[in-house]
Amino acid sequence: MSAAADAGIVVVGASLAGLRGAEALRRNGYAGRLTLIGNEPYRPYDRPPLSKHVLSGELAPDASELPQLVALDADWRLGHAAVGLDRVARTIRLADGAVLAYDRLLIATGAQARHWPAASGGALANIFTLRGRDDAARLRAALAQGPRRVLIVGAGLIGCEAASCCRDLGLPVTLLDPNPTPLARSLGTWIGGVIAECLKDSGVAFHPGARVLRFEGDASGRVVRADLADGRTIEADLVIVALGATRATDWLRDAGLMADAGGVTCDGACRVLAADGTTCPDIYAAGDVARWPNSLYGGRLVSVEHWGNAVAQGAHAARNMLAPAEDQHRYDHLPAFWSSQFGINIKAVGLSEGADSVAIVQGSRASRRFLAVYGRAGRSIAAVSFDQARWLPAYAEAIMAGSHHPPIRDASDQGRFATMEPGFPPPRAASHADEARHV
Amino acid sequence: MTHPTKTASSRTTPLRVVVDLNRCQGYAQCCYAAPGAFEVRGHEILFYDPAPPRARRGEIERAVQACPVRAISLQADDGETP
Ligand SMILES: Cc1cc2nc3c(=O)[nH]c(=O)nc-3n(C[C@H](O)[C@H](O)[C@H](O)COP(=O)(O)OP(=O)(O)OC[C@H]3O[C@@H](n4cnc5c(N)ncnc54)[C@H](O)[C@@H]3O)c2cc1C
Ligand code: SF4
Numbered sequence: 001m002s003a004a005a006d007a008g009i010v011v012v013g014a015s016l017a018g019l020r021g022a023e024a025l026r027r028n029g030y031a032g033r034l035t036l037i038g039n040e041p042y043r044p045y046d047r048p049p050l051s052k053h054v055l056s057g058e059l060a061p062d063a064s065e066l067p068q069l070v071a072l073d074a075d076w077r078l079g080h081a082a083v084g085l086d087r088v089a090r091t092i093r094l095a096d097g098a099v100l101a102y103d104r105l106l107i108a109t110g111a112q113a114r115h116w117p118a119a120s121g122g123a124l125a126n127i128f129t130l131r132g133r134d135d136a137a138r139l140r141a142a143l144a145q146g147p148r149r150v151l152i153v154g155a156g157l158i159g160c161e162a163a164s165c166c167r168d169l170g171l172p173v174t175l176l177d178p179n180p181t182p183l184a185r186s187l188g189t190w191i192g193g194v195i196a197e198c199l200k201d202s203g204v205a206f207h208p209g210a211r212v213l214r215f216e217g218d219a220s221g222r223v224v225r226a227d228l229a230d231g232r233t234i235e236a237d238l239v240i241v242a243l244g245a246t247r248a249t250d251w252l253r254d255a256g257l258m259a260d261a262g263g264v265t266c267d268g269a270c271r272v273l274a275a276d277g278t279t280c281p282d283i284y285a286a287g288d289v290a291r292w293p294n295s296l297y298g299g300r301l302v303s304v305e306h307w308g309n310a311v312a313q314g315a316h317a318a319r320n321m322l323a324p325a326e327d328q329h330r331y332d333h334l335p336a337f338w339s340s341q342f343g344i345n346i347k348a349v350g351l352s353e354g355a356d357s358v359a360i361v362q363g364s365r366a367s368r369r370f371l372a373v374y375g376r377a378g379r380s381i382a383a384v385s386f387d388q389a390r391w392l393p394a395y396a397e398a399i400m401a402g403s404h405h406p407p408i409r410d411a412s413d414q415g416r417f418a419t420m421e422p423g424f425p426p427p428r429a430a431s432h433a434d435e436a437r438h439v
Numbered sequence: 440m441t442h443p444t445k446t447a448s449s450r451t452t453p454l455r456v457v458v459d460l461n462r463c464q465g466y467a468q469c470c471y472a473a474p475g476a477f478e479v480r481g482h483e484i485l486f487y488d489p490a491p492p493r494a495r496r497g498e499i500e501r502a503v504q505a506c507p508v509r510a511i512s513l514q515a516d517d518g519e520t521p
Contacts (some may be wrong), residue, residue, distance in 0.1 A: 046457055046489060053486065063490045067455035067514030308461045338460045343481040345465065369482065387482040390464055 004091045007075065007100035008033025009321065012082045012092065013108035013248070016066065016307065017287025019044040021106050021314035023070040028322050034074040035100060037092070039081035040132060044068075048307060050136040051158045052340060055165040057144065061137035082109075085255040087280065104321050107252070107264055107272065107285040108314060111245035111305060116153075121215030124223040127239040130158060142238055143169060150174070151226055151236030153212055155182035157339045159242035160195060164341040167202045174234050175199060176210040176226075179425050186337075186348070187384055189423030190358055194368055194386065198342035207234075215239060245305065247289045257283075263291035263303045269328035270317035284321050286313035295332050296400065297351055297381075306337040334400055344368060347389050349396040350382030355424065359406040359417035362391050371395065374422055375405025453490035454499060455514040460485065462510040472505045473498035 011018045014036045046064040053059040084093040113129035116122030128139045155177035181192030199206040211229040246261040258265035258273040264285045272283040287310035291303040339346045355374035363370035374382040383395040406417040465483030476491045
């Protein structure tokens with residue numbers, strides 16, 4: 001084979017983590033060749049508006065291209081996926097046959113929506129998933145046709161945001177989830193119950209504890225109903241499958257890395273680990289695709305599928321990529337996300353998984369304006385705000401500091417806050433790392 | 440292969456704005472500076488136009504400056520034009 005083109009530092013995945021990583025390389029003084037590879041034919045764009053203002057029709061699907069904050073002077077390879085990594089030859093193969101030699105590599109391929117299997121109706125027309133700009137454009141166009149009923153499968157963040165948008169559009173909506181409340185995995189059922197009330201008030205038919213077995217279509221191959229495990233059927237002519245995402249690591253199958261559908265495993269400095277557990281000194285990962293031991297959570301392997309992590313980890317990995325082996329900074333990250341739905345601004349910090357109690361420390365659950373702190377074994381580990389964002393930074397600091405749970409009231413003679421059972425569903429059988437996901 | 444096009448920002452390309460909504464505290468200073476591009480809904484949901492027209496650059500720059508937590512990013516004109 002002829003010599004591969006020298007591509008300098010290569011970033012695979014041209015989205016939020018890849019862009020912010022590339023910018024940080026330049027900001028930290030890297031003046032050599034820089035190549036960004038992305039399988040989508042677009043410059044990096046922002047995904048959060050897709051499940052909010054794009055579905056509601058307020059923003060065009062192509063409105064959210066991300067600002068570039070530094071002149072990148074990069075070679076963009078857009079529209080072709082990376083399909084293979086050869087660590088010995090230090091090359092990346094693209095779907096169009098091109099082979100690029102990298103000097104150092106940043107893996108930022110993110111995640112992809114989990115699709116409904118074709119064997120149980122997933123290939124029928126008018127069944128959608130939502131991850132990228134094209135998905136949002138297709139779904140928006142279908143919603144604008146005025147479906148008789150939208151069925152949303154999965155009441156995570158994206159499922160609930162979509163339900164909220166569909167109600168704003170005046171469309172009848174049914175929302176299904178196997179858990180007792182929406183957002184059960186990210187916030188627990190006690191707080192998730194607040195969103196269940198919002199669903200009810202806004203006219204969404206929410207079926208907790210429901211599992212879809214299969215979708216059925218009409219003669220033209222268009223979805224008409226869902227059959228549930230409990231024998232019920234739900235008529236719907238548009239389905240949104242919002243069952244989360246798997247990490248985009250297929251292209252690394254033969255690369256000999258510690259990578260699977262749950263992510264690429266890194267050390268604490270964002271350096272990728274080989275299958276034998278040794279560190280790859282010139283390969284880093286950041287964003288949704290990365291899984292790393294988070295020292296804020298006792299060195300547990302975590303992956304964080306939220307916007308703030310992609311920004312911070314992209315920049316952090318880039319900084320380490322340019323630093324010598326003895327000057328690698330550890331990536332300590334307090335996960336955070338926001339969501340807006342049913343007119344409420346939800347913001348959270350920390351990893352709530354494994355919480356054994358939760359306490360409201362500002363406002364009240366009944367008013368739907370509150371700040372709640374989650375605890376585990378007497379320490380504060382996470383907090384969520386419903387329209388009380390101004391209080392969140394103080395609790396983020398308390399969590400970083402490992403403060404007591406429940407927190408002490410300002411006036412100490414008032415004692416501690418009352419705690420509740422947070423109500424987290426049991427962990428998924430197959431998961432071996434903690435995940436914070438925007439699904 | 441897509442090469443970067445380093446043309447001068449044309450009048451038709453919109454500005455590119457993103458707000459770090461983890462940082463944003465919903466205090467709405469940006470909305471006073473650039474009412475056409477930023478809006479607070481409900482108690483504290485910030486809605487903004489990620490692609491405002493170029494004619495609004497002055498307003499948007501004032502919004503960037505007005506934000507007490509520096510949550511707003513705007514692509515510089517000398518940056519690479521996508
Ligand atoms: C609809 C939606 C709404 C969201 N809303 C919020 C929110 O409100 N708040 C929040 O905190 N977070 C939100 N998130 C999460 C946030 O957008 C993600 O955490 C963030 O996009 C992660 O960035 P990333 O660059 O790591 O991965 P991605 O954005 O997934 O980008 C990875 C890129 O790599 C490309 N790629 C994959 N494989 C290959 C390959 N083999 N070769 C080349 N390119 C490849 C992909 O096509 C993609 O362009 C939302 C996500 C979605 C999908
Ligand atoms: S000024 Fe800053 S903090 Fe205030 S609403 Fe605007 S972006 Fe948010």
